[in-house]
Amino acid sequence: MAKKRRTQKKRKTDKREIKFSKLRINLLIALGVIGLLYLQYKTVPGYNYFVKRQVIKESRLILENFSFTLDQKYQVELKRDYKSIEYVKENTPDSAVILMPPPDVFKNTIFNQRGAWGIKSKIWSTYFLYPRILIQENERDMYPELYNRITHVMVINQWGLDKLNYRVKRWMYYTVLPIRLTDSVE
Amino acid sequence: MIVIGLVIVYLLGLSVLIAFMGKDDELSIRIEELAGLSFLIGIGLETVFMFIFDLIHLEINAFTLATLSLLIVTAIYFYHRDTIQGLFNKIPGNYRFHFKETNFAWGILFLTVLIALCVSVLKSLFWTTAAYDSIAGYDLMGKVIATEGKLFVSLFKTGSSGGRAIYPPLVEGSFAYAYLYGMDSSKIITSLTYLSLLLAFYGLSRKYASSLNAIFFTLLLIVTPEMYSHSSMSLTNIPSAAYAAIGLLYLFIWFEKKQRYYFYVASLLLALNVWTRNDGIVFNMAGFLLMVYYAIKNKSWKEIAIYSAISLAPFVGWTIYLKYKIGIVHDRFVTHLFWDSDRLLRELRWIKSITFYLMFYGLVFYIFIFTIVLNFRNVHRDKFALLTLILISFILYAGIYYQLDEVKQDPLDIMMSYSFKRGLFYFIPLVLFYSATCKPVQLFFEKIEQFRLGKT
Numbered sequence: 001m002a003k004k005r006r007t008q009k010k011r012k013t014d015k016r017e018i019k020f021s022k023l024r025i026n027l028l029i030a031l032g033v034i035g036l037l038y039l040q041y042k043t044v045p046g047y048n049y050f051v052k053r054q055v056i057k058e059s060r061l062i063l064e065n066f067s068f069t070l071d072q073k074y075q076v077e078l079k080r081d082y083k084s085i086e087y088v089k090e091n092t093p094d095s096a097v098i099l100m101p102p103p104d105v106f107k108n109t110i111f112n113q114r115g116a117w118g119i120k121s122k123i124w125s126t127y128f129l130y131p132r133i134l135i136q137e138n139e140r141d142m143y144p145e146l147y148n149r150i151t152h153v154m155v156i157n158q159w160g161l162d163k164l165n166y167r168v169k170r171w172m173y174y175t176v177l178p179i180r181l182t183d184s185v186e
Numbered sequence: 187m188i189v190i191g192l193v194i195v196y197l198l199g200l201s202v203l204i205a206f207m208g209k210d211d212e213l214s215i216r217i218e219e220l221a222g223l224s225f226l227i228g229i230g231l232e233t234v235f236m237f238i239f240d241l242i243h244l245e246i247n248a249f250t251l252a253t254l255s256l257l258i259v260t261a262i263y264f265y266h267r268d269t270i271q272g273l274f275n276k277i278p279g280n281y282r283f284h285f286k287e288t289n290f291a292w293g294i295l296f297l298t299v300l301i302a303l304c305v306s307v308l309k310s311l312f313w314t315t316a317a318y319d320s321i322a323g324y325d326l327m328g329k330v331i332a333t334e335g336k337l338f339v340s341l342f343k344t345g346s347s348g349g350r351a352i353y354p355p356l357v358e359g360s361f362a363y364a365y366l367y368g369m370d371s372s373k374i375i376t377s378l379t380y381l382s383l384l385l386a387f388y389g390l391s392r393k394y395a396s397s398l399n400a401i402f403f404t405l406l407l408i409v410t411p412e413m414y415s416h417s418s419m420s421l422t423n424i425p426s427a428a429y430a431a432i433g434l435l436y437l438f439i440w441f442e443k444k445q446r447y448y449f450y451v452a453s454l455l456l457a458l459n460v461w462t463r464n465d466g467i468v469f470n471m472a473g474f475l476l477m478v479y480y481a482i483k484n485k486s487w488k489e490i491a492i493y494s495a496i497s498l499a500p501f502v503g504w505t506i507y508l509k510y511k512i513g514i515v516h517d518r519f520v521t522h523l524f525w526d527s528d529r530l531l532r533e534l535r536w537i538k539s540i541t542f543y544l545m546f547y548g549l550v551f552y553i554f555i556f557t558i559v560l561n562f563r564n565v566h567r568d569k570f571a572l573l574t575l576i577l578i579s580f581i582l583y584a585g586i587y588y589q590l591d592e593v594k595q596d597p598l599d600i601m602m603s604y605s606f607k608r609g610l611f612y613f614i615p616l617v618l619f620y621s622a623t624c625k626p627v628q629l630f631f632e633k634i635e636q637f638r639l640g641k642t
Contacts (some may be wrong), residue, residue: 019329022640029638032288037298046411046548052639054557055305062312077316092512125343125346130330133344146344184536 081111081118085128088176092152096132098176099147099163100125102155103136109157110173150179188374191367192426193246198255199228201262204269205576206450213447215273215521219389222382223451228429229375230458231255233359236337237503245335248366264486289638295401303410310377310418320420323350328361328372338511349640352611354504354515356429356462372420380417383428384408387615394623399631403622408554412546413611423608430469431615433577437637438474438572441480453496460499468582469612472575486567519589529572533588536602546607547614554617570627576616583609 040047064074074082092098103120119125122134133146136175140147153160155175161168165180203223207213235254236246244250263270315325327347330339337355341347349356360379361372387407391400406413414426433455440448456473459466474497479489508514541551561568587598587606595601621627 022638025638025640026290029634030294033291033294037294040549044544044548046544046546047409049545050409050411050414050548054411055302058309059305060306061300066312073312073314074316077314117321121318121322123346124318124327126346127321127326127329130326130341135344138580139345141343145487157420 013041014171029104064111078117079112082128084174085110085125087131087174088125089132091176092129092132094131096151097146097149098129098132098134098154098179099150099160099179101156102138105156105159125168152176153179187248187368188364191252191363192374192378194252194255195228195232195247195363196224196258197228197259198231199224199226201259202227202231202454203451204273204445206261206268206454207269207273208449209269210445213445213593214393215447216389216392218385218392220383222386222389222434223455225382226386226432226458226614227451227454227502228358229379230356230361230429230454233356233567234500236331236359236362237355237507240337243249243336245329246337246362246366247335250443251366261272262572267343276532279378287405288371289398291634292398292401294406294565295398299384299405299408302405302414303384306380306408306414306417307377310369312372312416313373315371315373315418315420317421319397319422322348324358324422325361325372325420327355327358328349329365331358331362332365332490342512343532352512354420356458356501357425360425360436361420373418376418376420376424379425379428383432383615385426386428386432387619390432390439391619391622393439393510396635397633398626398634399489399622400610401630403618406455406543406548407615407618410548410550410614412607413614414613415606421608423611424555426459426462426466427611427615429455429462430466430612431619433459434469434473434575434616435572436573437476441476443573449493450496453493456497457500460497461504464501464504465583465586465609466612467501468586469579470501471498471582472579475578476571476575516593518591519586520591530588530599533584533602536599536606537584538604543608547610552616553621557621557624557627561624567642571622572609572616572620576613576620579616580613 041051042048065072067075069095071086088098098121106118106120107113111120117124121135126134133142135150144170150163153163153176155161155172157173158171160177163173163179164177168177201218203220232251232255235251239246239250259300260526293352306320315321325338327341327350330341333339334340337359339347360375364372364375384404384407386405388400391403413424413427433452436448436452436455440446440452452473453464456470460470474490477493481487481490540546558565559571565573584606587601590598590601592598
């Protein structure tokens with residue numbers, strides 16, 4: 001009887017040892033995986049960039065600016081071009097047809113010069129101004145019917161003032177004005 | 187409101203998958219796979235409905251889309267009640283928790299994937315749409331489609347649509363879907379697409395590989411720097427990679443297992459692939475070549491006919507729509523074959539430098555080459571069909587850039603450094619799947635698993 005009990009006890013201890021060693025092996029493999037991940041992070045520039053820039057820096061940036069409004073987020077990402085386009089939006093009705101300068105006029109201005117994005121792009125501007133319709137000066141022959149429906153002019157660095165049927169005395173770098181003065185505008 | 191919209195999308199996708207399952211009891215489907223595919227198929231079909239509504243002049247809005255979707259869901263439910271009841275048996279679900287047997291390594295890798303995914307979703311939902319291609323294309327179209335209730339929107343008549351507006355409507359339609367359900371931003375669609383890609387990839391890998399193996403390669407997929415940076419942008423590259431890669435993987439699984447479910451899912455995913463971007467046609471063509479091989483080998487032409495009808499219909503449909511409704515013809519390519527060794531060498535140099543640049547794709551392509559070398563003796567026996575699909579697609583995809591007309595398109599150098607670089611997203615899940623499931627890697631992870639369970 002005592003022998004049987006001893007054997008049972010031994011079996012139990014063995015079982016516990018196996019389980020314990022299983023746990024140790026499991027932890028060992030986990031440590032190996034951590035080591036592998038660390039090695040990749042240290043030796044592969046792309047993964048280093050992923051951790052430092054794409055995960056840590058980006059999440060910190062978001063957490064620091066978590067209270068940002070939609071408007072502020074746009075301003076951070078799209079800078080002055082967004083502020084200007086918002087100005088156009090606030091000063092024109094939804095039904096406006098806006099004449100905008102050809103892309104050359106935006107060269108060497110305060111607006112974005114790099115890449116295709118920015119107020120210089122008609123389609124980019126349409127994203128923020130829709131349902132207002134934009135037409136560029138160089139599209140006059142392409143869309144004559146639309147050109148005749150122009151209600152507002154986007155003035156950049158004095159460009160566009162000659163399209164108005166009234167005179168503006170003040171020097172203007174950037175604004176949007178109705179193409180003709182009505183009683184209400186006056 | 188968007189929660190209702192997303193539930194409908196998931197239900198629609200799941201119903202279609204159930205319809206494809208039929209009464210096949212041999213099928214073994216994982217829950218991750220179902221979750222990933224339900225969204226990809228559901229949202230893709232919603233955009234197909236938008237296209238149909240546009241053709242029949244029915245307004246695209248939340249109500250019309252929901253009505254049609256729920257009608258289909260109900261019909262499938264009544265026809266496939268038995269399948270739905272048996273579905274839970276098909277999902278292997280042995281989820282007992284034992285601390286000592288818990289795979290800690292898997293847990294660590296899963297946690298890393300989860301953190302990376304959370305940051306991606308956070309980035310996506312926090313920041314506004316800022317990418318030029320999206321503002322002057324997909325998101326703009328999404329907003330306007332949602333406002334005007336049709337695909338042929340007023341922007342086309344005022345010259346405000348731009349080149350991206352003529353892309354097939356899956357991405358812009360899915361963005362419109364978010365706006366139709368009252369969202370201020372369409373970014374939730376981007377995040378769910380990315381999540382679905384990861385889920386489907388993990389689920390598919392698990393069919394062949396151990397859990398540690400599958401999660402390790404899923405981690406490699408998510409930490410690919412260039413792809414990760416796009417995971418929070420409203421562009422077409424991640425969705426097209428999801429449809430093309432998962433579609434091609436399903437076609438490969440069908441080729442191995444010959445179960446009709448995989449065949450129909452593959453055909454549908456590849457159809458939605460060309461419903462996302464036209465250049466995805468190369469993957470459908472690679473799939474077509476596999477179908478030709480299958481047809482000749484088995485003297486059965488039925489599959490190739492069905493595959494062609496399903497997977498090519500959106501491409502043909504959209505081309506006709508562009509030509510006759512919008513009035514635009516795609517002509518960005520040199521339509522005859524030509525030989526220009528300088529151009530070819532230049533392109534090959536670009537391919538080499540982009541593909542193996544560690545900052546863009548980390549170790550992905552190195553691991554792929556390494557596993558091919560490791561598997562060299564068995565390469566013709568072990569997933570050779572998949573390897574062939576990858577290589578044919580890659581050659582065809584590179585061929586597109588060779589054939590681009592430099593007069594109508596940007597110069598080759600610009601196209602390679604921007605467009606081709608993102609185009610490689612298509613291949614990342616494919617090459618990682620191949621690496622994860624090839625014999626030597628499988629064996630390596632099995633050894634670890636046996637060691638972990640104390641079986642060696």
